[in-house]
Amino acid sequence: MNSSTDMSEKLALESAQRTLDIEIQALETLKARLGRPFAQAVEMLLACEGRAVVTGLGKSGHVARKIAATLASTGTPAFFMHGAEAIHGDLGMITSNDVLIAISYSGTAPELVAVLTYARRMGLPFIAISGHPESELAQAADLHLDVQVEQEACPLNLAPTASTTATMALGDALAVACLEARGFNAEDFARSHPGGALGRRLLTRVRDLMRWGRSLPTVRPDTPIPSALEEMSRKGMGMVIIQDAQGRPTGIFTDGDLRRLLVSRGDVRQLPVSVGMSPNPRTISPDMLAAEAAKHMHDGRLSQMIVVDESGLLLGALHMHDLLAAKIL
Known part of the structure; x- marks a missing residue:
């Protein structure tokens, strides 16, 4: 192996380690920040008689889709609603018994603000997850969960990296807290995953x-x-x-x-x-x-x-x- 290859490997590993250090720090900061708003969000989800409707755009939309899937598979009925599609007809999927969770790091996405207006008109409980507590979305929500990070792992501090990691981890924390509060067990999980190995083992008689x-x-x-x-x-x-x-x-x-x-x-x-x-x-x-x-x-x-x-x-x-x-x- 020549010296140029050695240097390339060294730089790649240094970059990876730097990325992980930044994201680990973001999670540590998020952990220290958790408080009453998180507990209230769990209470709101547990009290919901409908579904958790999770919405977002761009990278936040991808994270929202994953959070909705995790909630649904762990005992909290949920589905993903694309923020842009919402204002073009998909708002009709929401019922008065649902809870809305909107994810936008900036908290300024106009599509989600429009969704918020609709939610307010219906009287829906509304949870905002963003990195800017002073944003329009955060200020108007019933609950705001702060996922602010000091810096993104991207060296340009532009591409959502540490912020999406923190948001996804927060979604996991919400799902697990609800799971434990409901007493959701392995057999319940299997009923949501009948096609998987666990479902076959726990459901097949x-x-x-x-x-x-x-x-x-x-x-x-x-x-x-x-x-x-x-x-x-x-x-x-x-x-x-x-x-x-x-x-x-x-x-x-x-x-x-x-x-x-x-x-x-x-x-x-x-x-x-x-x-x-x-x-x-x-x-x-x-x-x-x-x-x-x-x-x-x-x-x-x-x-x-x-x-x-x-x-x-x-x-x-x-x-x-x-x-x-x-x-x-």
């Missing part, structure tokens, strides 16, 4: 994945082993469930049971499946979380588990492949 009805490989205790093997092959679960006349599973017959029976008895073609089955199979409830069922199967080194109701009647069966296909594992 055994009944959602189990095979049932004609997909179940079932035979009677007196079924000849060859017929039981045909049923096993047709249903593709690597086992058959032996079911009594009342519909209760009395045993399970797997490939392993067949091998053991062949070793001990030789010709098994005339034997009933009950001779070689494993009695008293382990069962699970249809309401069990699929992730919990996966743990039972892993701990017991099982590829399948039988699903029964409260009275012990057969409802279905779960195979490890079903868990894999649903991305529970």
